[in-house]
Amino acid sequence: MIKVVKSFFSKRLSSTALLFLVGLFCFSVFIPFISPYSQDIYGSVHFEIAGQPPSFSHWFGTDTAGRDMFTITIRAAFYSLKIAVGVVFFSVLVGVPIGMFSGVSNKRTDEVIMRITDGFLAFPPMILPIAITAILGPSLNNVIIGISVSWFPWYVRIARSQSLVISSLDYVSISKSMGASKYHIIKTHVLPNSLTPIFTQASIDAGYAILTAAGLSFIGLGAQHPEVEWGLLVTQSRAQFLNHWWVVFFPGIFMCLTVVCFNIIGDEFRNNETVEK
């Protein structure tokens, strides 16, 4: 694992991507203290300056409620990254233990768990997150729950296949035959060896979580004002977007760049994975 991290930083592309994400996150944390329009983050509206194109005083223009687009676009990074991390965290937290347990369990238990997982995966995309957020009510936290519920089965699968591969290795079988517990096998053999594939999946998923959450916002089920999230910012201007390109353009570009960065980082993990083998 340490080797992976080391090689990670030696690559220019992936370290730039990481730097961008960290930088954006820090900026989004500090923007309320820097921006002259910081009140806009908390829902302040100024209808008298609504719908202005980009200018020196408003770099990204203003939206239909007269808020400074630059300030809220940067601030939105905070919430969007929160979604990304939250979704991946919960999916891993739920999916990985189940998958590993399934992998080292007897055939019957394994079969039952896998059938249920298949059931979840057979749901049409978007339907489960949409339905769950609709039931729980639209909010940022519920979006995280909604997406996590439909994604954790993927981690069940990855963790299971890893633990199947690893527990069939000679030295693991030997320790099994010597009476090691399931918990011991997972802890000492399976878990350390499955980190890289899980991290690969997680960093790619983090990007897609942002996109899915934005999609939910588009349907009206995502974060709610005054919380700002990129998808919500793009969507809010829907009635206006033909006349106000800037309201659509800037949050989208940031969303795009962030997801690209997550993809680059995921690829870097994947490359190391193949090298390791």
Next chain:
Amino acid sequence: MGLIMLFVTSITFFIVRLLPGDPVFLLVGDHPTEEQIEKAKNDFGLNEPIYKQYMVFLQKTIMLDLGVSLRTKQPVLTELSKRFSATFELVFFSMIIALLFGFPMGLVSALNQNKRLDYFFRGFGYLGLSIPVFWLGMILQIIFFGILYWLPLQGRYSGIVLQDSPIIYNSGFILIDSFFSGEWGSFTDALRHIILPAFAMAFGVLGIVFRTTRSATIDIMSAPFFRTFKFYGIKNSEIIKKSGYKNTLIPVSTVVGLSFGLMLGGTFLVESIFDWPGVGQFSVLSILTRDFPAIVGVTILYSFIYVIINFFIDMLYIIVDPRIRD
């Protein structure tokens, strides 16, 4: 297989019952009276206990009776079959675009590995994977409708063509239909309408196709047979052109199959933006209005499609790679 579909539909049934909002509203209009609501509830069996409703639902679903959409008052099956052709046309067209661009780009990129063109294409591929599909749709609309005024903003055909060529109503596939009947007016009109939504959807899959083709080609280039050819002094591009590309077909056809699933998810958003009268738009509206017969219908349709796609992928493996047959 059947078990999975039963699982999916049952979960859907209960999830939908949990959704906030009263479906009765769809039946009685904006300003109903107390009695009208009660009557509608009784008519639709909404006053029965939930387990009874579930039993009735199961019986009917097994007989393929999906019921009537509460929102549109049409049989769900009719509604879905009518809209599916629109969605299919869009997805199919997007897939063609994605392959038309993604596959050659992947080959070229592999042949020029780590050169400028490769970097450029890879950047493009990343962008494809990362772009929010509804945002791309809106940007395309701003450029091609708002600024240039070249292409129509939304819809599947113009209102005016509707009058001139009645052919449109006979079959769901407007492009194919109008093409073969020589209705050029309708054909170009439909084509102009499909371009923007298809490109918006194709972009993501293009990235996937590109990456798969590229990595598959790079793998081939390190294969023994490739080295042998090289030894004889044949150029890389010649080998790929003559035989090498065939070996990329398996991974590419797999991702194409899987991407159909991805695209069906994308239709939810793209169809809403472009007012495309397909299943995706229908699903979103059905969920938001709690039109449960429609939601269940959509879920059954989609899970069925997944099953079919997976089946086809397996078949493709067998056809393309004879070794699997044994």
Next chain:
Amino acid sequence: MERTILRATLLFLFCASLFQFNCSSDDVKNNKVFVIATYDDVKDWDPATAFSLEIFPMSNMYEPLLWYDAGVKPGRFVPALATSYSKSEDGLVWVFNLRKNVFFHDGSKFDAEVVKFVVERNKKLNGGASYIWSSVSKIIINSPHQITFTLSSPVPFDKIVSSQYGAWMYSPLIDSISKDSLNYGFGSGTGPYQLKKWARNKYILLDKFDKYWGGWNKRDHYNSVLIQIATESSTRFQMIKNGIADYAVLIPNQLIETLENSSEVSVSYHPSWVNEFYLLNTKKYPTNNLWFRRAIASSMDRSVLSNYIYKNTAVESKGLIPQSIPLFVAPDSLIEFSLDIAKNYLNKSGLDLTSLKTDLSYVSTYEQYRLTAFLLLDNLKKIGIDLDLRPGLWSTNWDKAKNLDTAPNIISMAWWPTVSSPSDWLFALYNSQENPLFNLSYYSNSVVDSLTRKAWELETTEPKVAQDLYKEIQNILIDDCVVIPAVDVNVSSVRKKKISGLKSNPAYSTIFVYDLSRN
């Protein structure tokens, strides 16, 4: 090489042809077709129960006994299928003289028997707006062209027979048609246009009815009406901009703005009978506190609504009912916008603000509701109240609001009347209801209940007294701070410049194509 060039040229030509616009809209002009671009299809072809966008085709296919012209001041009744009418002193007996030589599209004749049939069928069906006939207790046919209604209470019956929904006269042959074929499109009225073709979710085509009693020789009439369904507003916008449509419904402000300098399209705004307001829940903490409600009401800045958010599409409300409705009278005063006063009220409420949760549910599909919610949130924040926004579709909001446990403190609402009377608002929104249907403020006041009843029954016999009562009721409601009035909605009329003969009539949300001329 040459082949490549040829291919490229062909490709280019092909692409170029794609970008050309079809300009075949001339055909439509020559065809004398009036094209309406609307956003949703007919849901119910039964004229008795239709209660929504059916108004577009049906108001051109059917006629009631009387029309109500609200475009002139004061409003007046215009003969339609009844040529004249009279009422008894106590307002309980109404006699209508019916028009002679009127035929339905299916050829059957219109007479008193038909009127009796229609009213009785509507009463029996009891769906949509058919409840408007509930006060009819007896119907007597005096002659083929005269009919007498006896009512159970002295309601303004001329308003009922001219109602926008549920008052259309239709052919008795409807009974011989199965419910199923009714779902495939049906129409047999006496109106100037008859249903020719319906392609579900695509279009409705109406053709002129040659035997229409009004005749076709007066002006340069339209021969057909084509109602096209385009769910997205921008499609409708494109249709009117390209000259494909003559009239477009529900075009958003932002798109209308770009049309204002157009030489082909004209945009005008007309008062409607729709108003928008925010109901305050009087049973739910913390809005069950009168001073707290007043604090919220003082935080609503109506001038921002009319100046920035709604602009031309609405005017500030002057009362709890729209200013254009007959018998409208303004209350003594509305609660004015002032954050200082709001703070004052908040102190009087004695509530502890730190642990307070107040929520507002609004209809998410309308930009104006959204921006108004933003405004209210900002203003309330300034006086120390945190507002949670709960956008949603109306069906969802409404369902939650009907149950006190899930009801929001504040809910956005729009109301339009079935019968053109201020009482329509008061009965539905502010009269006591055991299980609130639209009384989403959970308000209950027996004084308001009895005054509303009294005013409604006095409308025909003593309109002045009724008006005073309506004023009194509004004063009570404002004093109890049950509602925050917002705006009276204007409807935009987006149409081709060439059309003439268009009159504004807030009583009907439609367009009467028969009255229009092509030049």
